[in-house]
Amino acid sequence: MAIPLPRKIWQTLGAIKTGVILLILTVILAAAGTLILQRPATDPDEIQRAYSPQVLRLLDGLGLTDVFHAWWFVLLLSLVSLSIVAASIQRFPNAWRFYARPYKSPDEAFRKALPTHKLIAIKDEETALSAAERVLAKKGFHPERIVRENSFSLFGERNRISEMAVYIVHASLLLIFLGGIIDAEFGWRAFLSLTRGEQSSEVQAQNGPKHFLPFAVRCDGAGQENYADGTPKKWWSNLTVLKGGREVLHKQIVVNEPLVYGGVRFYQASYGKTGKVDKLVLTATSRQSMNPKDITLGLNETAALDPDTTVRLAEFIPDYVVGDGQVYARSNDLENPAARLVVESKKSGQAINYWLPAIPGIEQNALSPYDFQGKDVQMAYFTGLEVSHEPGQWGVWAGVLLMGLGLVVVFYLVHSRIWVVPVRDARGQLQLWIGGAANKNKDVFEQRFSDVVKQIEWELKPSQPEISQTSVAALTEK
Amino acid sequence: MARARVEQQPAAATGMTLVVMVGLGVAFLLFMAFLNVVKSGNLLNESNLLYATLIFYFGAATLYLGFGITGTPNYVRFASLATWAGLLANTGAVAHRWYEAGHPPFASIYEMLLSFVWTLAALTLIAEKKFKVKVIGTVTMPVAIVGVVLMQLLRTDVRPLVPALQSTWLHVHVTLAMLAYAACALSFALAMMFLIQDKMKTETFLAATSIFTIATYIATLTRFEKWGGLSVAAWNPEEKSEIFIAKGVRLFVVIPDLGWLLLLVLAAVSVPLVFYILWRKTNNEAHLDLANRAVFLSILLQTLALVFFIVRVRDGHYFSLDADGQFPTSLAASPFILSGLVGGIFVSLLYLLLLWRRTDLERMLPSADELDRIIYKTIAIAFPLLTLMIAAGAYWANRTWGSYWSWDPKETWAAITWLVYAGYLHMRITRGWRGRRAAYFAILGFAVVMFTFFGVTYLLPGLHAYA
Numbered sequence: 040m041a042i043p044l045p046r047k048i049w050q051t052l053g054a055i056k057t058g059v060i061l062l063i064l065t066v067i068l069a070a071a072g073t074l075i076l077q078r079p080a081t082d083p084d085e086i087q088r089a090y091s092p093q094v095l096r097l098l099d100g101l102g103l104t105d106v107f108h109a110w111w112f113v114l115l116l117s118l119v120s121l122s123i124v125a126a127s128i129q130r131f132p133n134a135w136r137f138y139a140r141p142y143k144s145p146d147e148a149f150r151k152a153l154p155t156h157k158l159i160a161i162k163d164e165e166t167a168l169s170a171a172e173r174v175l176a177k178k179g180f181h182p183e184r185i186v187r188e189n190s191f192s193l194f195g196e197r198n199r200i201s202e203m204a205v206y207i208v209h210a211s212l213l214l215i216f217l218g219g220i221i222d223a224e225f226g227w228r229a230f231l232s233l234t235r236g237e238q239s240s241e242v243q244a245q246n247g248p249k250h251f252l253p254f255a256v257r258c259d260g261a262g263q264e265n266y267a268d269g270t271p272k273k274w275w276s277n278l279t280v281l282k283g284g285r286e287v288l289h290k291q292i293v294v295n296e297p298l299v300y301g302g303v304r305f306y307q308a309s310y311g312k313t314g315k316v317d318k319l320v321l322t323a324t325s326r327q328s329m330n331p332k333d334i335t336l337g338l339n340e341t342a343a344l345d346p347d348t349t350v351r352l353a354e355f356i357p358d359y360v361v362g363d364g365q366v367y368a369r370s371n372d373l374e375n376p377a378a379r380l381v382v383e384s385k386k387s388g389q390a391i392n393y394w395l396p397a398i399p400g401i402e403q404n405a406l407s408p409y410d411f412q413g414k415d416v417q418m419a420y421f422t423g424l425e426v427s428h429e430p431g432q433w434g435v436w437a438g439v440l441l442m443g444l445g446l447v448v449v450f451y452l453v454h455s456r457i458w459v460v461p462v463r464d465a466r467g468q469l470q471l472w473i474g475g476a477a478n479k480n481k482d483v484f485e486q487r488f489s490d491v492v493k494q495i496e497w498e499l500k501p502s503q504p505e506i507s508q509t510s511v512a513a514l515t516e517k
Numbered sequence: 518m519a520r521a522r523v524e525q526q527p528a529a530a531t532g533m534t535l536v537v538m539v540g541l542g543v544a545f546l547l548f549m550a551f552l553n554v555v556k557s558g559n560l561l562n563e564s565n566l567l568y569a570t571l572i573f574y575f576g577a578a579t580l581y582l583g584f585g586i587t588g589t590p591n592y593v594r595f596a597s598l599a600t601w602a603g604l605l606a607n608t609g610a611v612a613h614r615w616y617e618a619g620h621p622p623f624a625s626i627y628e629m630l631l632s633f634v635w636t637l638a639a640l641t642l643i644a645e646k647k648f649k650v651k652v653i654g655t656v657t658m659p660v661a662i663v664g665v666v667l668m669q670l671l672r673t674d675v676r677p678l679v680p681a682l683q684s685t686w687l688h689v690h691v692t693l694a695m696l697a698y699a700a701c702a703l704s705f706a707l708a709m710m711f712l713i714q715d716k717m718k719t720e721t722f723l724a725a726t727s728i729f730t731i732a733t734y735i736a737t738l739t740r741f742e743k744w745g746g747l748s749v750a751a752w753n754p755e756e757k758s759e760i761f762i763a764k765g766v767r768l769f770v771v772i773p774d775l776g777w778l779l780l781l782v783l784a785a786v787s788v789p790l791v792f793y794i795l796w797r798k799t800n801n802e803a804h805l806d807l808a809n810r811a812v813f814l815s816i817l818l819q820t821l822a823l824v825f826f827i828v829r830v831r832d833g834h835y836f837s838l839d840a841d842g843q844f845p846t847s848l849a850a851s852p853f854i855l856s857g858l859v860g861g862i863f864v865s866l867l868y869l870l871l872l873w874r875r876t877d878l879e880r881m882l883p884s885a886d887e888l889d890r891i892i893y894k895t896i897a898i899a900f901p902l903l904t905l906m907i908a909a910g911a912y913w914a915n916r917t918w919g920s921y922w923s924w925d926p927k928e929t930w931a932a933i934t935w936l937v938y939a940g941y942l943h944m945r946i947t948r949g950w951r952g953r954r955a956a957y958f959a960i961l962g963f964a965v966v967m968f969t970f971f972g973v974t975y976l977l978p979g980l981h982a983y984a
Contacts, residue, residue, distance in 0.1 A: 443908070
């Protein structure tokens with residue numbers, strides 16, 4: 040009868056051939072993903088320049104312009120995981136039996152088949168076994184005596200955990216995948232830009248929706264330090280976390296040092312000019328009294344000049360140009376600044392646009408009772424924060440640690456076993472059969488095995504210290 | 518090994534000539550350098566240390582090659598002494614760099630090469646002393662020399678680290694990468710030696726080396742320009758960088774006639790393969806003999822091409838098809854072509870070494886089984902290192918960009934490298950792959966490593982732009 044289909048699929052999934060084919064496919068597609076320009080990372084114009092429209096349509100249709108997020112790539116990775124799971128489950132019972140119930144007393148067939156063994160002639164079983172026991176204990180094999188109805192023997196082993204190592208590594212890989220899947224499903228990345236004093240509890244995700252945080256983040260200050268040649272050395276931001284209006288956490292973040300709160304991480308990503316003014320310091324001089332007075336204004340802030348007159352900073356353009364009777368901003372750099380002040384009189388209700396500097400055609404500077412002069416300007420800077428929520432990353436890091444551990448066990452811990460059995464040869468002579476096996480690095484083990492055998496032989500020699508003592512005694516008598 | 522020594526005993530006396538010659542050469546070059554130092558009054562700076570490194574490695578490589586050809590044990594003794602001296606100077610250069618820059622030397626491709634060369638020399642000594650693989654220097658020291666020479670062409674000024682690079686995790690990541698890649702390089706060299714010991718036919722090596730050189734020249738000739746020119750990237754000597762006409766678009770200049778020469782050399786390096794195929798078809802030994810002669814001839818022509826390439830690139834300004842006026846270029850602007858040309862010569866020379874001295878080589882190398890085991894052991898070292906390297910990189914990326922994996926090309930290729938070696942381990946452990954197939958896997962693994970290290974940096978775009 041044919042094998043039922045689900046079982047067949049299960050067995051195919053667990054076969055090493057399937058695993059290798061899936062891995063090769065993964066490698067090929069991942070390589071394709073690095074050779075073909077990828078959508079989210081590359082500028083759309085650049086992609087259009089690189090490929091002809093037909094080719095691009097084909098690539099887009101196949102998902103080859105965003106390989107790593109295409110459904111078939113995700114499917115492939117899932118199949119790889121499934122294959123690992125299937126292979127591990129199918130092979131695990133055998134390995135577990137081997138691990139949980141070690142083979143301790145070898146029968147004759149096993150003794151014959153084992154390649155690494157040695158026979159030593161002995162006088163009596165007890166002396167020989169206790170000598171072997173001493174040697175094995177000294178070499179770290181933790182020997183135990185195996186008592187059967189009509190025989191007893193020795194079994195010693197090291198690093199049995201090595202038999203389980205492959206499963207540790209595979210489990211760690213699955214843990215990493217699990218973390219990755221959780222992050223792909225429930226994680227998000229967003230961007231938040233704050234200026235000094237500003238706070239926010241909503242962030243704009245890269246691919247669409249806004250996320251509302253159960254707390255707010257305020258920027259208390261941000262800045263940049265430069266090297267002597269002007270390239271940036273450090274960006275920093277002082278952040279405060281506010282929960283229910285209460286300050287719960289302060290932290291200065293720099294590029295490699297994020298703020299973590301409530302599972303959300305804030306990374307210093309960029310720092311730059313907003314093109315907006317933070318503080319403008321002006322000298323206002325009354326046209327009547329000629330009395331100068333310093334005032335400081337933020338955008339849309341109003342200051343009283345005298346009981347009747349107020350001034351408001353209505354506009355600030357860091358780099359202005361004039362065209363068609365309009366003022367435009369050319370860039371966000373503080374190159375050629377212009378400010379529009381509104382001077383109001385309470386009594387008359389008259390509002391005058393005072394331009395600094397005077398821009399012909401639109402300024403009404405002559406009507407103002409005050410003259411203004413710029414004294415100092417401080418621009419507002421924004422700090423760009425990368426915000427991410429990765430609930431699965433702990434799975435990833437745990438998986439990485441477990442894998443490191445597993446790999447050390449896989450490569451450097453050898454499960455080595457030694458059996459010692461007293462036997463009689465064809466002529467009825469008493470012999471000690473010593474056999475050994477290792478699951479890897481067999482050459483090193485053979486060396487160790489012959490060491491053990493030599494030690495046992497040495498222990499079994501008629502004890503030399505006694506002989507030398509008697510001979511010394513004999514010498515002194517004479 | 519012991520047998521080899523006995524048989525080579527009579528040659529030992531004459532063998533000293535090479536040692537004496539190399540010793541005199543090193544002394545002469547050091548003396549010339551010393552005169553320069555006296556003039557400038559600055560002894561222990563980085564370029565002097567690097568110069569000393571280069572001289573000692575050069576001496577070591579010559580002696581290792583001498584050993585590879587004649588099998589005189591004396592050569593190895595002096596070669597390791599020279600390697601020790603070079604390593605000392607190299608350590609000085611690394612330390613100087615570290616002190617000057619204030620960070621471990623991993624920030625630019627120059628600094629990475631500096632560290633790579635150091636690791637390579639150290640591993641050569643370890644392989645020699647611990648595993649008794651004495652000829653390994655024949656392969657690794659010339660590679661180290663190419664590394665030092667390439668370093669002379671790259672920009673050397675200590676550049677401040679951009680904020681993203683100021684992290685201990687980055688240093689952990691790069692150190693692990695260097696160690697892992699060096700272990701992969703070692704497994705590659707051992708795999709080659711395995712193929713020799715496994716009685717792979719010398720003719721097969723002939724075919725393989727021919728295909729490698731042909732591929733190199735075809736790849737170079739993709740830069741063939743109309744009317745026989747060769748287009749190479751333009752170079753700004755003041756800035757010590759390539760000239761860009763748009764973001765990511767380099768300016769190319771055309772060196773006239775160089776394309777014809779390279780085409781000629783391509784024909785020359787194809788000749789051995791043609792005769793090899795004829796030999797396979799007709800079984801006429803004369804064809805094989807002709808093929809071997811053609812290799813010798815092709816080396817001469819390849820050397821000629823290299824010399825012309827260097828001379829033409831270094832002198833004068835050339836026209837560009839994309840911009841008006843003439844622009845200079847530099848060897849540093851064409852690291853791939855340069856390494857390709859040098860690599861082709863090197864590989865052909867190694868083939869000749871094999872052809873002429875195969876029995877000596879077989880005597881000097883460990884047995885095939887032994888090599889197979891050592892390959893497995895080096896990969897058993899490389900694989901955990903690769904794993905930790907990727908993990909450290911992911912951890913660093915997570916601290917810097919808030920994402921531990923973003924499928925950027927370097928990451929993807931590191932994962933591919935990891936998968937290839939994982940494939941090797943699975944095949945070996947579960948399928949019992951030993952010997953030749955395992956050796957092929959080790960070679961494939963190293964090819965992927967090389968692509969990840971150089972290819973991705975130069976050919977594919979991504980976050981790892983600075984390394």
